[in-house]
Amino acid sequence: MLGCGGFVGSHLLERILKDTDWHVDGIDIDSRKIDFLLDHDRFNFYTIDITEHEKIIPFIRGSDILISLTALCNPALYTSVPIEVIENNYIKLYPLIRYCSEYGCRLVHFSTSEVYGRTRQGILDGNSGDTGPEQYLLAEDATPLIMGPVHAQRWNYACAKQLLERTIFAYGRERGLDYTIIRPFNFIGPRMDFIPGIDGEGVPRVLACFMDSLLHGTPLRLVDGGKNRRCFTAIDDAVDAIMRILEHNYAVSGQILNIGNPDNEITIAGLAEKIVALYREIRPEDGRECNIVTVSARDFYGEGYEDCDRRVPDCTKIDALTGWRPKVGLDEALKKAITGFVFQYSGSVENLPENAPSR
Numbered sequence: 203m204l205g206c207g208g209f210v211g212s213h214l215l216e217r218i219l220k221d222t223d224w225h226v227d228g229i230d231i232d233s234r235k236i237d238f239l240l241d242h243d244r245f246n247f248y249t250i251d252i253t254e255h256e257k258i259i260p261f262i263r264g265s266d267i268l269i270s271l272t273a274l275c276n277p278a279l280y281t282s283v284p285i286e287v288i289e290n291n292y293i294k295l296y297p298l299i300r301y302c303s304e305y306g307c308r309l310v311h312f313s314t315s316e317v318y319g320r321t322r323q324g325i326l327d328g329n330s331g332d333t334g335p336e337q338y339l340l341a342e343d344a345t346p347l348i349m350g351p352v353h354a355q356r357w358n359y360a361c362a363k364q365l366l367e368r369t370i371f372a373y374g375r376e377r378g379l380d381y382t383i384i385r386p387f388n389f390i391g392p393r394m395d396f397i398p399g400i401d402g403e404g405v406p407r408v409l410a411c412f413m414d415s416l417l418h419g420t421p422l423r424l425v426d427g428g429k430n431r432r433c434f435t436a437i438d439d440a441v442d443a444i445m446r447i448l449e450h451n452y453a454v455s456g457q458i459l460n461i462g463n464p465d466n467e468i469t470i471a472g473l474a475e476k477i478v479a480l481y482r483e484i485r486p487e488d489g490r491e492c493n494i495v496t497v498s499a500r501d502f503y504g505e506g507y508e509d510c511d512r513r514v515p516d517c518t519k520i521d522a523l524t525g526w527r528p529k530v531g532l533d534e535a536l537k538k539a540i541t542g543f544v545f546q547y548s549g550s551v552e553n554l555p556e557n558a559p560s561r
């Protein structure tokens with residue numbers, strides 16, 4: 203498992219070790235989120251960078267499956283370090299695709315829902331809000347992938363991810379690579395991202411941004427009014443889906459699969475309000491005000507930011523192939539995520555621990 207120490211990796215690893223008898227070799231440069239699993243007798247952790255291919259090759263040769271999770275996937279990076287984004291999401295991973303093909307190792311690769319870019323309607327008239335599902339549901343093998351101009355560097359990430367998908371597809375067709383590509387739709391849960399200044403630097407994704415504001419008593423910031431929409435998926439649902447993919451080798455080989463929850467769609471403004479309300483319920487002792495303000499995308503992310511307007515997964519394919527359907531509603535998913543953040547980072551909010559535990 204490459205990237206076993208990240209948000210998705212940590213939850214997937216925990217589930218694999220709990221529910222199967224599989225042996226996992228995990229590779230990452232950071233193990234803080236999986237410290238509680240390091241002593242497990244069916245798990246070995248290796249501190250290896252993904253550029254150290256000669257160290258990774260023996261694992262590819264000796265494993266049944268390579269789960270590829272490493273990515274630079276926080277949008278703030280797309281405009282601040284665009285070269286690193288292209289390198290980490292394409293160039294550094296490309297050789298590993300080749301090795302999987304050469305050594306006959308099945309590849310389960312995590313791509314992104316971001317490859318869909320913007321909706322057709324959003325490009326045409328700037329508003330995808332009032333159209334029917336046939337206009338906005340994103341289907342793996344039918345929906346065109348629509349991105350902005352080159353100077354809008356937000357799309358570098360999606361382009362790099364898309365090119366890797368196309369590379370994997372080509373290796374499948376030409377060289378018989380056994381693969382499955384997963385497109386995650388905004389997974390949320392405990393251990394997601396980081397809180398700036400505590401266990402990471404920079405700007406995390408929206409859930410951690412909002413939790414950072416709540417834990418520090420600062421306003422939640424809506425980029426351009428928070429009009430864009432996302433479908434948030436509970437990490438537990440997502441891990442159920444991934445486990446089915448890992449177990450259904452034949453059915454999902456050579457397939458690209460969305461994992462998301464179309465019923466959990468909300469605008470980011472709506473999300474902010476919901477998170478504030480749930481936080482109040484979970485932590486009534488915090489009596490500080492929770493303000494919500496609007497900031498421009500340029501001020502928040504810098505030049506070159508554009509946004510995906512709306513992305514609702516069509517999940518009929520993964521259902522047909524594996525029988526998976528999401529079960530966890532937005533409130534329940536958020537409650538678990540918020541509780542996880544509060545437990546991990548607080549105690550006394552004024553006195554956040556320097557190295558907050560990952561569990």
Ligand code: UGA
Nearest residue numbers: 275314315316386387388389407408411423424425430470
């Ligand atoms: C990101 C990554 O680019 C995807 O690759 C990844 O798959 C996806 O997250 C995910 O979690 O699955 P995005 O949904 O744009 O994509 O990530 P966020 O940073 O969570 O932003 C969501 C929305 O919230 C955007 O409209 C953003 O502008 C907005 N936002 C973010 C705010 O309004 N305020 C904030 O403080 C942070």
